[in-house]
Amino acid sequence: MLSEKSAAVVRTTLPLVGASIDEITSVFYRRMFEAHPELLRDLFNRGNQVNGTQSRALAGSIAGFAAMLVHDPGRRPDQLLARIAHKHASLGITAQQYTIVHRHLFEAIGAVLGDAVTSEVAAAWDEVYWLMAGALIAMETRLYAEAGVADGDVWRRWRVVGRLEETDEVVTFMLRPADRAPAPLFRPGQYVSVRAELPDGARQIRQYSLSCAPGGTDRWISVKRIRGAVDGEVSNWLHDKVDEGDVLSVSAPFGDVVLDDGDSPVLLASAGIGSTPMISMLAHLAATGATRPVTVVHADRCERTHPFRGDLALLTDKLPNATAHVWYEHPEGPWPAERTGLADLSAIEIADGTQVLMCGPVPFMRSIRGQLLERGVPASRIHYEAFGPDLGL
Template sequence: MLTEQSAAVVRATLPVVAEHIEQITPVFYHRIFTAHPELLRDLFNRGNQANAAQSRALARSIATFASMLVEHPDRRPDEMLARIAHKHASLGVTPDQYPIVRRHLFAAIADVLGDAVTEEVAAAWDEVYWLMAGALIALEARLYARAGVTGGDVWRPWEVVGRTEETPDVATFALRPADGGPVPPFRPGQYVSVQVELPDGARQIRQYSLSCAPGGADRWISVKRVTGDPAGEVSNWLHANVRENDLLTVSAPFGDVVLDDTDSPLLLASAGIGCTPMISMLAHLAASGATRPVTVVHADRSERTHPFRADLGRLTEKIPHAVTHVWYEHPEGPWPAERVGLADLSDIEIPHDTRAYLCGPVPFMRSVRTQLLRRGVPASRVHYEVFGPDLGLERDGQTIGSSASMTSNS
C-alpha cells in the first residue's frame, strides 16, 4: 500500500506519466540494452523489441499497477502479477535484476519528463516500483520453491526422443531429461521455456505450452514455425536444426492458466497453434475418466493447417459428455467443414456456470471472450493464455488483464 503522501503524488502525476509512458519505455530499453547488451542477446525477445510490442505491454502494466494502488488501495492486480511472476520464473529471473531495471527505468523517466520529475515525484514512483517489484520477487520465490529449484536455477538439459510433423509448419518434440533425473510434474495448461543458441551467439528464450497429458516419461512441446517480419528466430531454428537425440535446454514448467479440478462445465476455445494447451487438457480429461461437460471450439485456416486434428477427435470420443465445433476459414477437403468462417458461439449451448479457457491470437480471444460475457458467463470464469507481450483483452473500451514482464521476453 502506498503512503498517503506518495498516493497523492502518484494520483496527480499518473495522467502525465501515462501520456508519456510509451515514450519512456523505448528510452528505458535503449538505456538498459546499452549498459547490459547481454540482456537483449540472452533474455529479451529480440522480435518483440524490434516491433515495439514489449514497450506497449510494459507501459500498460506499469499504468495498471499504479492506477490500482491509488484507486483501490485495498486491492492489488493479483492476476496480472501472477502472470508476470510465472513468466519471470520460467526465465530464471532473480531479485538482483530488479535494481538494474529500476535504475534505467527512472533514468528514462527523467530523460522524457525533465524538470517535471522532482525529488517528491521520483520518491513516489520509486515507491510504486518497489511495491510491484517486491510483490513479484515474493511470488517468484514461492514458484521456485514449489518447483524444487534454487531461485533462478530452472534450466536442465533435455534429450529429444522423438519429432512428429503435425502440419507443414508445426512440429512436436518429445523430450526426456538428459541427466536421468525425475520428470517434473505439471498441470494441464502450463508451459516451459526453451533456450537455444542462435548462429550469432545469442541465447534466445521462448515459451511453449506442454502439449501432452501430465504423467509419463516424456514431455511434449509443439512449435509453429513463425514466418513474416520479423520471422520467429527460435521457432525457425528449432524446425531447421532439432532432430531426435539432440539436446535442448528447457526450464521447469510454469504458468497460471491451468485446468481446474471441479466438475463444472468446460469450454476450451483455441485458434491455430493455441490448441496446444487445450490438447493437454483434453488428454488429461480423457486419461482421468472425466465426466464433466466439455465443449471444444477450434478455429483454423484449413484442415491442412489444423494441428492435432486427428487427436482432437480421438480424445473427445473418450470423454462421455464432450462436443466439438471446428471452423475453417478456407476448407480444403472434399466435404465442407462443420462450420466455415470465424468462430461464432451464438448457437452453441453454454451453461452459465461454464469455466472457459482461451488460447490463440488476441483478436480471436477478444471475440470469444466478448461472446461469452454476452452469454452471461462471468468474467472471473474466463481464463486466457497469451504468448508474447500481453496487450490485454478489451471490453467496453477498457483494457483488462494487460501484463508484461519488465525483465523478460514475455
C-alpha cells in the same frame, strides 16, 4: 499499500506518465541494453524489441499497477501480477535484475519528463515500482520453491527422443530428461521455456505450451514456424536444426492458466497454434476418465493447417460428456456452411458455471470473450493464455 502522500502524487501525475510511458520505455530499453548488452542477447526476446510489443506490455503493467493502487486500493494485485511472475520464473529472473531495471527505468523517466520529475514525484513513483517489484519477487520466490529449484535455477538438459510433423508449419518435439532423473510435475495448460543457442552466439529464450498430458517421463512441445528474420528466429532454428538425439536447455514448467480438477463444465476455445495448451488439457481429461461436461471450440484457416486435428476427435470421443465444434475460415474440402468462417458461439449450449479457458490470436480471443460476455458468462470465469507479451484483450 501505497502511502497517502505518494498516492496523491501518483494520482496527479498518472496522466502525464501514462501519456509518455511508451517513450519512457523506449528510452529505458535502449539505455539498459547499451549498459547490459547481454540482457538483449540472452534474456529479452529480440523479436519483441523490434516490433515494440515488449515495451507496450511493460508500459501497460506499470500503468495498470499504479492505477490500481490509487483508484482501487482495496483490490489485490495478485491476478495482474501472477502472469508476469510465472513468465519471469520461466526465464530464471532473480531479484538482482529488478535493481538493474529500476536504475535505467528511472533514468529514462527523468530524461523524458525533465523538470516535471521533482524529488517528490520521483519518490512517489519509486514507491510504486518497489511495491510492484517486491510483490513479483515474493511470487517468483514461491514459484521457484514449488518447482524445487533455487531462485533462477530453472534450466535442465532434455534430449529430443522423437519429432512429429503435425502440419507443414507445426512440429512436435518429444523430450526426455537427458540425465534420466524423474521429470518435474506440471499442470495441463502450463508451458516451458526453451533456450536456443543461435549461430551468432545469442541464447534466445521462447516459451512453448506443453502439448501432452501430465504424467509419464516425456514432455512434448509443439512449435509453429514463425516466418520472419527476427521474430521467428527460435522457431525456425528448432524446425531446421533440431532433430532426434539433440539436447535442449528447457526450464521447469510454469503458467497460471491451467485446468482445475473440479467437476464444473469447461469450455476450451482455441485458434491455430493456440490449441497446444488445450490439447494437453483434453488429453488430461481423457487420461483421468473425466465425466464433467466439456465443450471444445477450435478455429483454423483450413483442415491442412489444423494441428492435432486427429487427436481432437480421438480425445473427444473418449469423454462421455464432450462435444467439439470446429470452424475453418477457408475449408479445402466439403464442410458445413455453418462451420465456415469465424467461430460463432451463438448456437452452442453453455451451461451455468462453465469455466472458460482460451488461447489463440488476440482478435480471436477478444471475439470469443465478447460473445461469452453477451451470453452472460461472468468475466471472472473467462481465462486466457497469451503467446508473447500480454497486451490484454
